[in-house]
Every structure is written in C-alpha cells, then in structure tokens.
Amino acid sequence: MVHDVIVVGAGFAGLSAMLALRDDGLDVLVLEARERIGGRVEAQTNSLGERYDSGGQFLCEDMPEVMGLARRHARTLVSTPVDGAFTLQPPMPEKDGAALWAASAAIRDRMNAIDPNDPGIRCLSVADWLARQQDDTQAKSAFRSTIEGLWCQAIETMPVWHLIDNDRRITNEVPELQYFLGETMHALAEDLVAGFEGRIHLSTPALEIRHGADGVSVVTSQGLLQARHVIIAVPPVMANRIVFSPRLPPTLTHALGVWSSGAVIKMRLRYPRAFWRDQGRNGMVLWRDVHGLFACDTSRDDNHPALVVFAGGPLALRLRQSSEGRMRAEVIDRLAAALGTEARGPLDFAIRDWTDDPWSGGGYSDIVADFSAHDAEDVLRAGAPPVHFACSELSPSFPGYIEGAIISGRLTAEAVLEMFHQPVGLDPLA
Numbered sequence: 295m296v297h298d299v300i301v302v303g304a305g306f307a308g309l310s311a312m313l314a315l316r317d318d319g320l321d322v323l324v325l326e327a328r329e330r331i332g333g334r335v336e337a338q339t340n341s342l343g344e345r346y347d348s349g350g351q352f353l354c355e356d357m358p359e360v361m362g363l364a365r366r367h368a369r370t371l372v373s374t375p376v377d378g379a380f381t382l383q384p385p386m387p388e389k390d391g392a393a394l395w396a397a398s399a400a401i402r403d404r405m406n407a408i409d410p411n412d413p414g415i416r417c418l419s420v421a422d423w424l425a426r427q428q429d430d431t432q433a434k435s436a437f438r439s440t441i442e443g444l445w446c447q448a449i450e451t452m453p454v455w456h457l458i459d460n461d462r463r464i465t466n467e468v469p470e471l472q473y474f475l476g477e478t479m480h481a482l483a484e485d486l487v488a489g490f491e492g493r494i495h496l497s498t499p500a501l502e503i504r505h506g507a508d509g510v511s512v513v514t515s516q517g518l519l520q521a522r523h524v525i526i527a528v529p530p531v532m533a534n535r536i537v538f539s540p541r542l543p544p545t546l547t548h549a550l551g552v553w554s555s556g557a558v559i560k561m562r563l564r565y566p567r568a569f570w571r572d573q574g575r576n577g578m579v580l581w582r583d584v585h586g587l588f589a590c591d592t593s594r595d596d597n598h599p600a601l602v603v604f605a606g607g608p609l610a611l612r613l614r615q616s617s618e619g620r621m622r623a624e625v626i627d628r629l630a631a632a633l634g635t636e637a638r639g640p641l642d643f644a645i646r647d648w649t650d651d652p653w654s655g656g657g658y659s660d661i662v663a664d665f666s667a668h669d670a671e672d673v674l675r676a677g678a679p680p681v682h683f684a685c686s687e688l689s690p691s692f693p694g695y696i697e698g699a700i701i702s703g704r705l706t707a708e709a710v711l712e713m714f715h716q717p718v719g720l721d722p723l724a
C-alpha cells in the first residue's frame with residue numbers, strides 16, 4: 295500500500311502536519327520512535343500518583359496556535375503563580391536586583407538590534423561578542439545566565455548571528471511562563487490524536503528513507519512502508535541520524551549536520567504547602583552564582599504546591615556527571631538557601647534529564663553550531679521533495695517552542711498539499 299504522506303515523528307510538529315494533511319483528505323501515516331506521542335512534550339506520574347509535565351509545559355497569550363488548541367480542546371489554563379517577590383540568590387537589595395536585571399535585558403536588546411547578517415559578527419560567538427561589551431561583570435554574568443538558561447548551550451559555542459536571528463522570532467510581550475495546563479500539555483497532544491490512533495505507529499523509528507521520483511520507502515524495524523511524500527518531523531540532530539538513500543543533495547546533507555542539541559534537566563518538587571508564599575515570595579528564583587539555573591512555582595492549585603527547577607547548558611552537563619543523589623542534594627541546598635529550610639521536605643522530587651535523550655538529543659531545542667551555516671534553516675525548509683522537513687527549530691515564529699512546532703508542521707504540510715493540488719503533469723510525483 296502506498297500512503298499519500300508518511301510523517302516521521304509524533305511531536306507537535308508531526309501532529310500538526312498530520313492534522314493539516316488529514317483535513318485535506320490525504321491518507322497519512324505517522325511513525326513515532328517512542329512508545330508515546332508528544333516528543334519533547336511529555337508527562338510523567340509522580341510518587342503521589344499525579345501527572346505533571348516533565349517536558350514542554352508553558353504557553354502564553356502571544357502564542358496563538360497553542361493557545362487556540364488549548365481553548366478548542368477546553369483544557370484548563372492555569373496562571374503561573376507570580377504574585378510576590380522574585381528571589382535573587384545570593385540575595386541583593388531589591389533596587390540593585392532590579393537594576394541588574396535591567397542591565398542584563400539591555401545587553402540582550404543591544405545584541406538583538408544588530409543585523410544578523412552584519413559581516414562584523416559573522417565569526418563571533420555570543421561569548422566573543424559579550425567580551426567586547428563595556429558592561430559591568432555582574433550584568434554580563436546575568437546575561438550569560440539568561441542565555442544559557444534559555445538556549446541550554448554554552449555561549450562560547452553559539453554563533454551570535456544565530457542567537458540574534460532566533461531571539462528576534464520570539465516575540466511575546468507577555469511572559470512566556472504566563473500559563474500552563476491543569477491537565478498537562480501532554481494531555482493536549484493526546485487531544486490532537488484522538489480518533490487517529492490507528493494512523494500512528496508507536497515504537498517504530500524510521501531508520502532509512504529511500505527516495506526517488508516515484509515517492510519514498512521508509513525502512514523501519516517493523517518493515518518497509520511506502521508513500522508519495524515523507525515529512526521528517528524530528529529535531530535536526532535526530533534527522534541527521536536517519537540514513538537517506540541515495541544521499542540527499544550536498545547542501546541539504548550539510549544543513550542537517552550543522553546543529554547541536556541543548557542540554558537541559560527539568561526537576562519538579564512537590565511540597566505539602568507553598569511555604570515560599572509565607573515570606574511574600576512567588577517561588578521564582580534566579581541564581582547569580584551559577585549560570586542557567588532557574589526555579590518557578592507550578593502549583594496547579596492550593597492543594598498541589600510545586601516548584602520546577604530548570605538547569606540548562608553547561609550546568610546541566612555538570613550536574614549529570616554527579617550521582618542523582620548529589621544532584622538532588624545540590625538543588626535542595628540551593629532552594630533551602632533561597633526560600634527557607636522547608637525546601638528540604640518535598641513530598642516528591644522528580645528529575646527528567648533530557649541531556650542526550652535518545653530521540654530528541656536534548657532540549658529545549660537544537661541550535662546551529664556552525665558559524666558559517668547561515669542558510670541551514672532555509673535549505674531544510676525547502677527540503678528535497680519528496681523528502682520534507684518540519685520541527686520547531688525551523689519555525690519562522692517561536693523557534694524552540696511548542697508554538698513553533700505547530701507552525702512548522704502546518705507550513706510543511708501546506709507545501710506538500712500544494713504539490714498534491716498541482717495539475718497533473720506539474721507534480722513531479724504524479
């Protein structure tokens with residue numbers, strides 16, 4: 295049997311592509327390597343029997359696609375608790391903290407004002423560029439912490455043009471942590487596949503894509519599947535692990551090889567009570583003495599007090615070198631110093647290490663690590679029909695976010711649909 299389209303990957307990009315193709319009446323099959331859908335959106339159950347997001351979680355009003363889906367499926371929007379004071383650790387007077395935060399944001403604004411195509415920054419890493427700035431050491435350190443926390447890579451390895459290009463597409467004006475879903479973001483992924491379960495083959499990694507003028511054959515551990523087109527909806531680092539026969543054109547092969555995965559560890563601590571609120575704190579902690587560490591309150595209601603802690607970039611790589619016990623001890627010590635000794639008594643402490651994850655490579659997203667690969671995204675977006683690519687990283691809006699995944703999946707599906715709708719004779723595969 296020859297399907298119209300095989301989608302490889304059941305993350306939000308793949309599911310969004312699947313829905314757009316199905317809406318147009320195409321015969322679509324989705325192949326997913328894991329035993330579950332959702333990709334970097336994942337939910338786990340803690341020792342108290344509660345489901346929580348161990349991957350992508352937050353959304354905000356400035357992300358219309360994911361907000362639209364959440365509303366359409368009547369999911370519960372929980373406002374991330376932010377009433378109260380932020381905690382800077384080690385502490386500093388509130389006025390100095392606000393000034394430091396503003397100085398770090400000013401560095402980011404100054405960076406983003408540079409044209410990413412400016413030849414003067416072509417070979418600079420973010421660290422190189424930062425070293426040339428006149429700001430004081432603490433402001434630079436806070437900037438570094440923000441960037442390594444959000445992009446989960448050492449700033450020495452990030453081309454500054456890529457960071458600018460990426461950051462300019464993250465356009466929210468309201469905080470990106472504005473909401474999470476009471477039922478988990480993963481429940482929303484499950485909503486998307488309701489009724490299509492039979493079209494999604496779990497535990498079925500695509501190992502090889504054989505492609506030619508008459509379509510594609512996808513080699514899986516379960517056998518060979520055929521389609522007219524394939525959408526590879528996986529992060530670029532993962533797409534680069536798939537064998538293409540014959541080899542893809544050299545520009546495309548190169549564009550697949552220039553990415554590097556971020557490193558992130560997401561931790562969730564469920565407490566008997568939201569003790570941080572006693573002191574007028576909102577549970578959000580920014581550490582100044584370590585880069586890429588951040589905590590916030592994710593209590594879905596008063597009966598479920600919880601904090602999440604993210605460790606990103608070099609910090610995540612360092613933490614994973616130690617035993618899990620030492621990682622827990624370090625995080626608990628830091629939370630106790632920031633929010634008080636009750637931090638030492640969580641009811642549950644769950645750790646999800648995404649570093650080197652077998653099917654995403656890491657998180658939150660891949661970034662371009664080759665300083666000369668300015669056209670990598672465009673090359674991947676164009677693909678080599680019948681082989682097409684989609685993933686959050688390739689989105690014109692909110693790359694690296696769930697919003698970006700939905701947009702990228704839909705845009706790639708639209709490009710494929712256009713080929714199906716071309717008059718016979720113009721479609722190269724017709």
Ligand SMILES: Cc1cc2nc3c(=O)[nH]c(=O)nc-3n(C[C@H](O)[C@H](O)[C@H](O)COP(=O)(O)OP(=O)(O)OC[C@H]3O[C@@H](n4cnc5c(N)ncnc54)[C@H](O)[C@@H]3O)c2cc1C
Binds near residue numbers: 327333348533
């Ligand atoms: C810890 C963490 C927290 C995050 N927090 C947020 C957040 O709060 N808000 C937000 O908007 N974003 C967040 N993100 C980012 C967001 O989750 C991702 O940008 C988005 O989910 C990516 O979707 P995708 O479909 O592009 O890729 P993925 O979700 O990675 O989906 C790709 C799918 O392809 C599968 N796959 C890979 N290789 C193969 C193969 N060879 N064959 C078959 N299947 C394959 C994978 O198993 C996966 O299911 C977070 C990410 C992480 C890791």
